[in-house]
Amino acid sequence: MAASVFDSTLYARLFPLGEVGRLFSDSAEIRAMLLVEGALARAQGARGIIPADSAEAIARAAMEVQIDPAKLAAPTGENGVCVPGLAAAFRHEMQAPDHAQYVHWGVTSQDIIDTAQMLRLRQALALIETDLRAVLTGLARLARTHAETPMAARTYGQHATPTSFGAVVASWGDPLLDLLRELPALRETSLLVSLAGAAGTASELGPDPAGLRADLAAALNLGDPRRSWHTDRTPVLRIADWCTRLTLALGKLGEDVAALTQTGISEITLGGAGASSTMPQKQNPVVPSLLVALARATAGQMAVLNGAALHRYQRDGAAWFTEWMCLPQIVLGAASAAQAAGPLSAGLAPDTGRMAAALTGELGMIHAEALSFALAAQRPRPEAQALVKALCREARDSRMPLADLVRRDHPDIDAAALFSPARQMGEAPAEARRFADSATAILAGGT
Structure with missing residues (x-):
């Protein structure tokens, strides 16, 4: 098995990533860091911190040069960080020593790595949002169509009281809707530029480091934190937490669907694949099982990432390295779950006969x-x-x-009237319609 299912050709269709997978490659990381170096040089040139012609040469070269990740392996192993090797390789590829000397002027490796990471996280969130919207579209349709479809609610795995299938769907969709609503604020508070220099003091970033940081933020369309966040990993944690809660919400959907398809219940049909290698009668709940697995794995990675947020002094190598190990897995877990859940929500259907039988059984x-x-x-x-x-x-x-x-x-x-499921569903149909209406409004651009 590959070191990560997300890097595996064999398991690529089981753990789908869509375009998000491209963002977590060595080449994508290098490209993002070069973009930051180029934008920084241009901002510094505009403020006279480095020569304007050198700034333009660096910015232009940052868009053009190609750097082989393999060539950075040795210096990264020696330095514990890739930027010194990247900066040296970039200067060499420019073939213009007079201009190249101003590459990476006054900044530290963490500024470049963290800012480049935010550029990739911004793209990842946009792609995940697209898939999340597809999931909600399918769930809203189901909730509206089956707002009045009665089924047995279950607590502790046992029949409780009647509810509606639409209300169950709403219970899956409401947390996802909340996560979609959170995205604008998450982007504003967490997608931040980092520009603070070697120890967070911005001592070599010119006479107005705050102004330079604001310029860089504007150039990259990132937020300005107005401070150093080298050791405050809150922006990263907020994004990772959002991704984790997304996988957990989709894991809840997967858990319920897997249970409702099991032999003896069979109240939901999935559509799609799930064949057994030896038992022709089976359609295994593959995607629901995937959602549960991703939720469990992502929650575990988030626990480690929370511990890694405790940094010592002004930079902590061990804590930072741990973040590199966990954060991609968390984001990719969310991306994979959202990718897989879209087709699942579109193909789900209740077996109303089975649901009715459960109510009379x-x-x-x-x-x-x-x-x-x-x-x-x-x-x-x-x-x-x-x-x-x-x-x-x-x-x-x-x-x-x-x-x-x-x-x-x-x-x-009147036992016949009393034992009517429609009489006992309470607010369930209204809950289903409320979710469907809210989802439809938000997906159409409302609030």
């Missing part, structure tokens, strides 16, 4: 709560609950439907 005891409240209208509720518990025990022992026992012992209660 188990001797109708799913309606026990409604019966207890009906009896509570005539007597104290503790007494009503005790009566219903006794009736449920008798139903189990005698295998007689609860409705028949109600007709025998409480003929004044």
Whole structure:
């Protein structure tokens, strides 16, 4: 097996990444760092920190030169960071020593790496958002179509009371909708430029480092943090946390769908693949299982990343290296989950016959709560609950439907009306429609 499923040709279709995978390659990282070096030089040239003609030469070269990642392996191993080797290779490729001497002027490796990382994270969030919108489109359609489709709600894996399939879909979609709503603020607060120099003091960045940082932020269309965040990894943690919560929300969808497709329940059909190598009758819940696996793995990586946010002094190599190991896996996990969940949400369908059978099965005891409240209208509720518990025990022992026992012992209660799932769904249909309306509005550009 490959070192990472996200780098595997064999598992590429099982763990789909779309275009996000391109952003987490050596070549993409080098390209982003060169873009930052070029934009920085241009901003410095405009302020007279470096010669204007050198600034233009550096900015132009940053768009043109190609640097082989393999050539940076040795200096990266020696220095513990890739930028010294990158800067040296860039100067060499420029073939203009008079201009090249101003490459990487006054900054530190972390400024370049962190800013370049933000450029790639910005693209990743945009791509993940597109896939998230596709997921929500499918879920909104399902919720609206099946707002009134009754099914058994389950707590602790057992039948609880009736709900609607649309409301269950809404419970999957609402956290995703919240995550979509969070994106504008996340981008504003977390996609930040880093420009603070060797120890965060900006001592070699000219007479107005704050102005230079603002210029660089504007040139790269990133936010200006107005300070050094070398050891404050909050911007990275916010983005990683958003990605983790996305995979967890999609993992919840996967967990429920996998359970609802299992033998003996089969209340949902998936569409698509999932064949067994030896059992022709099976359609394995592959994508739901993938979503659960990604949620578990991403949550674990996030725990490690939280620990890595504790930096010592003004830069901490071990903490920073740990971030490099975890952050790509977290973002790629979110990207893979969002990619896979779109087709899943589009292909999901309820088996309404199976759902109806579940509501009438188990001797109708799913309606026990409604019966207890009906009896509570005539007597104290503790007494009503005790009566219903006794009736449920008798139903189990005698295998007689609860409705028949109600007709025998409480003929004044209309058992047919009371045991109607439509009567007991409460706010479930409204919840389904509320989610569908909210999702439709946001996907159309509303709030």
